Amino acid sequence: MAFDNGNGGFSRQMYDVSAMGLKCAGCGKDVLELPFEPKADRPVYCRDCNRNRRDTRGPVGASAPRQLVDVSAMNLKCGDCGAPITELPFEPKADRPVYCRDCNRNRRSSFGSRSF
Ligand SMILES: [Zn+2]
Numbered sequence: 001m002a003f004d005n006g007n008g009g010f011s012r013q014m015y016d017v018s019a020m021g022l023k024c025a026g027c028g029k030d031v032l033e034l035p036f037e038p039k040a041d042r043p044v045y046c047r048d049c050n051r052n053r054r055d056t057r058g059p060v061g062a063s064a065p066r067q068l069v070d071v072s073a074m075n076l077k078c079g080d081c082g083a084p085i086t087e088l089p090f091e092p093k094a095d096r097p098v099y100c101r102d103c104n105r106n107r108r109s110s111f112g113s114r115s116f
């Protein structure tokens with residue numbers, strides 16, 4: 001592969017939006033190019049602000065709250081202690097037993113602690 005084309009790496013498709021007079025919603029700088037097609041109802045950000053916003057949000061999944069699935073209508077019971085289960089951190093499978101939060105934690109800790 002040839003990387004010495006003078007473009008400084010792989011070139012993303014950039015949309016020329018200089019004719020639209022867009023301004024960065026973060027710092028107010030003129031936005032001339034975007035890596036995506038701008039939506040009229042969405043604020044746009046310059047490259048610096050975009051990077052800052054991404055940094056503060058952090059890696060996806062690290063600190064984001066788990067999405068809980070409401071399963072209260074399914075009348076699920078814990079496969080261990082029989083407690084009714086109203087929420088799960090995942091979509092339940094019909095052929096898989098589900099466990100309440102306590103039993104889940106117990107199972108995981110007994111599974112993972114190897115005599116340390
Ligand atoms: Zn900006």
Ligand SMILES: [Zn+2]
Pocket residue numbers: 078079080081082083099100101102103104
């Ligand atoms: Zn249980």
